[in-house]
Amino acid sequence: xxxIKRAASVSSPLRMHLHFHKSKPLSxxxxxxxxxxxxxxxxxxxxxxxxGMWSDxxxxxGLAWRLAVRDISAQYRQTALGFLxxxxxxxxxxxxxxxxxxxxxxxxxxxxxxxxxxxxTGTMVWAIFSEAFNMPLQVVTAAKPMLAKINFPREAxxxxxILQVLFNSAIKIIICLGALLFFGSFFGWHxxxxxxxxxxxxxxxxxxxxxxxxxxxxxxxxxxALPLAMQFLMYLTPVVFPIPAAGFARTVFLWNPLTPVVxxxxxxxxxxxxxFAWSALWVCIAMLVLLIFVWTVFKLSLPILIERMNA
Amino acid sequence: xxxxxSEAVIKVEQLSKKYCRDLKRSLLYGLGDMGRExxxxxxxxRENLRDxxxxxxxxxxxxxxxxxxxxLIGRNGAGKSTLLKILNGLIKPDTGKVTIKGRxxxxxxxxxxxxxxxxxxxxxxxxxxxxxxxxxxxxxxFDEIVAFAELEDFIDSPVQYYxxxxxVRLGFAVASQMKPDVLLIDExxxxxxxxxxxxxxxxxxxxLENTCVIFVSHSMSQIQKxxxxxxxxxxSEDIIDSVDxxxxxxxxxxxxKGEKGKYHLSxxxxxxxxxxxxxxxxxxxxxxxxxxxxxxxxxxxxxLHFNAQLDLQEDLILFFTIxxxxxxxxxxxxxxxxxxxxxxxxxELDFSELNTGRFTVSIHVSVVKGGQRxxxxxxxxxxxxFLINRPDSYGIAPILKQLK
Numbered sequence: 001x002x003x004i005k006r007a008a009s010v011s012s013p014l015r016m017h018l019h020f021h022k023s024k025p026l027s028x029x030x031x032x033x034x035x036x037x038x039x040x041x042x043x044x045x046x047x048x049x050x051x052g053m054w055s056d057x058x059x060x061x062g063l064a065w066r067l068a069v070r071d072i073s074a075q076y077r078q079t080a081l082g083f084l085x086x087x088x089x090x091x092x093x094x095x096x097x098x099x100x101x102x103x104x105x106x107x108x109x110x111x112x113x114x115x116x117x118x119x120x121t122g123t124m125v126w127a128i129f130s131e132a133f134n135m136p137l138q139v140v141t142a143a144k145p146m147l148a149k150i151n152f153p154r155e156a157x158x159x160x161x162i163l164q165v166l167f168n169s170a171i172k173i174i175i176c177l178g179a180l181l182f183f184g185s186f187f188g189w190h191x192x193x194x195x196x197x198x199x200x201x202x203x204x205x206x207x208x209x210x211x212x213x214x215x216x217x218x219x220x221x222x223x224x225a226l227p228l229a230m231q232f233l234m235y236l237t238p239v240v241f242p243i244p245a246a247g248f249a250r251t252v253f254l255w256n257p258l259t260p261v262v263x264x265x266x267x268x269x270x271x272x273x274x275x276f277a278w279s280a281l282w283v284c285i286a287m288l289v290l291l292i293f294v295w296t297v298f299k300l301s302l303p304i305l306i307e308r309m310n311a
Numbered sequence: 312x313x314x315x316x317s318e319a320v321i322k323v324e325q326l327s328k329k330y331c332r333d334l335k336r337s338l339l340y341g342l343g344d345m346g347r348e349x350x351x352x353x354x355x356x357r358e359n360l361r362d363x364x365x366x367x368x369x370x371x372x373x374x375x376x377x378x379x380x381x382x383l384i385g386r387n388g389a390g391k392s393t394l395l396k397i398l399n400g401l402i403k404p405d406t407g408k409v410t411i412k413g414r415x416x417x418x419x420x421x422x423x424x425x426x427x428x429x430x431x432x433x434x435x436x437x438x439x440x441x442x443x444x445x446x447x448x449x450x451x452x453f454d455e456i457v458a459f460a461e462l463e464d465f466i467d468s469p470v471q472y473y474x475x476x477x478x479v480r481l482g483f484a485v486a487s488q489m490k491p492d493v494l495l496i497d498e499x500x501x502x503x504x505x506x507x508x509x510x511x512x513x514x515x516x517x518x519l520e521n522t523c524v525i526f527v528s529h530s531m532s533q534i535q536k537x538x539x540x541x542x543x544x545x546x547s548e549d550i551i552d553s554v555d556x557x558x559x560x561x562x563x564x565x566x567x568k569g570e571k572g573k574y575h576l577s578x579x580x581x582x583x584x585x586x587x588x589x590x591x592x593x594x595x596x597x598x599x600x601x602x603x604x605x606x607x608x609x610x611x612x613x614x615l616h617f618n619a620q621l622d623l624q625e626d627l628i629l630f631f632t633i634x635x636x637x638x639x640x641x642x643x644x645x646x647x648x649x650x651x652x653x654x655x656x657x658x659e660l661d662f663s664e665l666n667t668g669r670f671t672v673s674i675h676v677s678v679v680k681g682g683q684r685x686x687x688x689x690x691x692x693x694x695x696x697f698l699i700n701r702p703d704s705y706g707i708a709p710i711l712k713q714l715k
Contacts, residue, residue: 037400037409039354041347059443066440067424074428149420151400152441214345218338301345307402308341 042300053155053299060153067160072167086168087175090123097123097240111242113270117180122239124176125265128169128198129258130230132205135161136298137216137223144217148306154299162206169198176269188271197265197274200284204261207287210294214301218308237262257283318412319374320493320523321398326407328368328393329360336363357405367393370407373542373552377492380524382538382556384531384563389544391527395419395495398525413492416442418499421482427471431462431481434470438485452488459510460484480507487514494518497527512536531560531637535707557707561667564636572673572693580676580688584620587674587695589613589660594695595674606697611663617646619676620653623688626679629656634693635709636668642709648679666711667704671696 042049076082097119100106111118139161140147147154173194181187216222235241237258244250253259260279267274274280331337340361347356360366368390375381383391396402397409399417424441425434435456439449449456457466460480462473470478483499496515515537518524528534534541534556541559543551545566553559576582587595590613594606619629630645642665646656676689701711 033413035400035409035411035415037397037404037411039357039404039406041349041351041354043348043351044353062445063440063443066437066446070424070426070429070433070437073433074426077428145420146423146441148396148401150417150423150441151415152443215342218341218345297349300348303401303403304341304344304348306396308337 049296049299053295056153057155057159060156060159063152063156064159064163067156068163068167071160071164083171083175086172087124090120090127090172093123094120108240109242109245114184117184117270118242118266119240120179121176121266121269122262124172125197125201125262125269126234126237126239128165128172128265129201129205129262130234131168132162132165132202133209133230134226135165136206136209136213137226140213140217141223144309147302148309154302155295158206158210158295158298162202165202165205166198169202173198173269180270190268190273191271193268193274194265197261197268200261200280201265203284203291204258204287207291207294210298211290213294213298214305217305233258257286318376319410320377320412321373321375321525322408322410323371323373323398324408324410326368326371326394326397326404326409327358327366328390328397328402328405329357329364330367330393331361331364333363336361340364354403354406368397368544371544371550373550375493375523375525375540377523378520379540380519380526380538382534382541382559383525383527383544384529384534384541384559385544386546386566389546391544392497394544395497395525395527398493399495411493415493415495416486416489416491417495417497418483418486418489419495419497421486421499422478423482425470425478425482428469430468431457431466431470431473435466435481435485438482439488442486442489444485444488456481456484456488459487459514476504476507483511483514487511487518490518490521492522494522494524495527496524498529531563531707534560557667557704560707561636561704564668567669572691574692575690577686577688579623581622582620582689583622584618585674585676585689586618588616589697591616606695608700609662609697611661611665611699611701613660613662614657615660616655616657618655619649621676624650626650627688628677628679628684630675630677630684632673632675634671634673635666636670636707637709638671639709641670662699664710664712665699665701666707666709667699667701668707668709669696669698670709 076085079085081088094116097106098116101108101115101119108115136158139157143157146152177187177191177194212222212226216226236252236256238253239262243253243259260276261283263276264274264280267276331340344357367388371394373381383394385391393402395417397404398411399415399419422434422438424437426437429437432453435453436446436449440446457463460477460483462477462481465473465477470481473481486499499511512533515524519537524537526534526538538556540552540554541556543559543563545551551559551562582597585595585597586593589606589609592606617629621627626648627650628645628648630643632640633642633644635641644660649656671693672695673690673692674694675687675691677684678686678688703713704711
């Protein structure tokens with residue numbers, strides 16, 4: 001319970017110093033929940049900010065679930081092919097690269113496993129990352145009219161996005177495993193670790209995606225540049241090519257934080273021990289820290305963005 | 312009844328909010344504001360206007376107590392919606408402070424989160440979740456919601472097959488289940504047919520009893536009906552805040568000087584002269600360009616003169632339609648039938664039953680056959696207006712009678 005005490009003397013109306021302190025409720029007041037809106041940055045009262053973020057994330061779970069169910073059902077209800085759409089794009093990407101490699105147009109170095117398997121698993125894993133990366137800006141943009149008119153836990157939007165990506169990824173992985181079993185026996189006890197590989201991909205994608213969201217809501221340049229950037233990023237990650245054996249390209253691949261995450265997820269998908277598992281773990285820890293940081297940035301900037309978007 | 316002794320539920324102190332006229336600049340300022348917010352800046356940097364910015368709200372102060380319903384009125388762009396957005400915690404104030412005790416609910420966007428492909432049933436759960444209801448809570452009131460919206464037969468059809476009125480009904484049925492401590496309502500009652508509007512009103516009256524409400528509407532009759540207090544937001548001048556709702560509404564109406572009326576003349580009729588004077592003041596005159604004339608305070612008894620020279624050999628009448636400040640027709644006055652192409656007419660007018668406010672007058676000339684108006688030959692809408700000021704005024708009904 002909280003109560004407020006007005007500043008005894010206010011020298012300037014613009015410099016309101018609010019005193020928050022926990023105390024017994026004032027007599028006659030049965031309201032436990034007092035909100036104060038002022039021009040000061042919410043960061044000036046970090047305990048309130050973080051408590052708010054935590055309680056909104058908790059109270060937004062029901063809404064997140066509801067929104068995820070809404071979007072998933074609406075997405076597939078008006079299609080004939082349904083969930084097949086989840087693999088159609090990666091499948092065609094795979095076919096294109098198999099064609100390029102087998103016809104000799106592109107020379108791909110030795111990948112250790114049959115190239116079709118390498119490309120197929122690579123694009124599947126990349127599709128999961130890329131969906132998670134694009135998700136935050138997409139869900140928040142789609143919810144603009146709601147954001148501008150209704151006060152609901154904003155975290156619910158991101159949570160619902162994560163739920164949707166999880167759902168889509170699960171289906172992708174199941175289809176992918178089915179295909180691998182059908183075409184060869186790529187299966188081992190490491191396959192049990194796939195869920196962690198998927199979580200690492202989604203964590204990385206989401207954290208980087210939320211990082212771009214505030215700026216992306218203000219300037220649509222971000223959403224226009226994203227497909228281009230993703231294409232470019234894919235070629236700097238061992239998705240359709242293996243890590244180059246030498247040269248500057250090798251340095252870039254090795255320094256790219258996506259490399260260990262993508263490699264690990266793919267290795268587990270084909271049931272092999274992951275060579276980059278430890279690097280992937282460090283990347284995940286860094287991404288977890290980044291996630292908390294970008295979540296705070298998101299929370300702080302939304303009121304300012306809503307004022308400018310005026311949907 | 313408003314509990315004035317209790318502490319205010321909403322307290323708004325020296326609140327201001329600025330907006331930018333220019334998009335590119337606005338985005339740039341947004342970037343700057345975001346940076347300062349992330350660095351934990353003191354809000355003082357917001358107190359000055361930057362290039363191309365203006366105050367949408369300037370130094371607003373008021374309090375609302377439990378059980379009060381505050382009607383927020385003002386012209387378009389006066390800042391009503393901006394004020395609601397700040398109270399709702401969607402955007403930050405630029406100066407000042409807002410303190411709210413208790414949960415805030417908003418009847419602003421009906422049917423938020425509706426997905427057209429999903430059924431009404433699914434959308435009730437989505438919309439309910441957006442408004443903060445749990446699944447259990449909606450399960451308990453689901454039938455009540457559907458019955459209120461009168462959509463029993465359509466609840467399992469996709470919402471895209473609903474009419475716009477049906478969507479709004481469903482949205483209102485869900486949103487009006489909220490039981491907040493503070494309720495913000497923005498123009499949501501302007502929808503639906505009359506039967507449903509009445510239903511909405513009754514529901515809101517029920518909610519009002521235990522809640523503190525801020526109600527935004529352009530319909531002064533709605534404001535008059537449910538508000539215990541009114542606040543007029545006015546760009547150029549001080550805001551007016553009073554429990555005399557009728558008086559605030561009259562001030563609001565006085566902001567409008569009346570638009571120049573539309574003028575229509577049939578081909579068969581030629582008007583050589585048509586002049587009207589009230590109390591020896593010429594306020595309407597053809598062939599001089601008909602201009603909007605606004606008469607200030609009019610006595611309840613006054614003399615009307617009119618002088619017409621119309622070139623047509625038919626039975627004609629001249630009549631006036633008088634609209635109240637809400638632009639509802641409230642009175643018609645017509646002349647005796649005249650035939651000659653030159654008439655002069657003088658009569659006493661009795662406006663003693665008109666209530667305070669600015670009334671607009673439209674002038675019509677019509678052919679009469681067998682005692683009935685047949686063809687409209689001339690019509691000038693909102694030709695002039697006059698102001699009635701009654702000291703015994705209460706409320707905004709256009710006619711006010713005193714029992715003798």
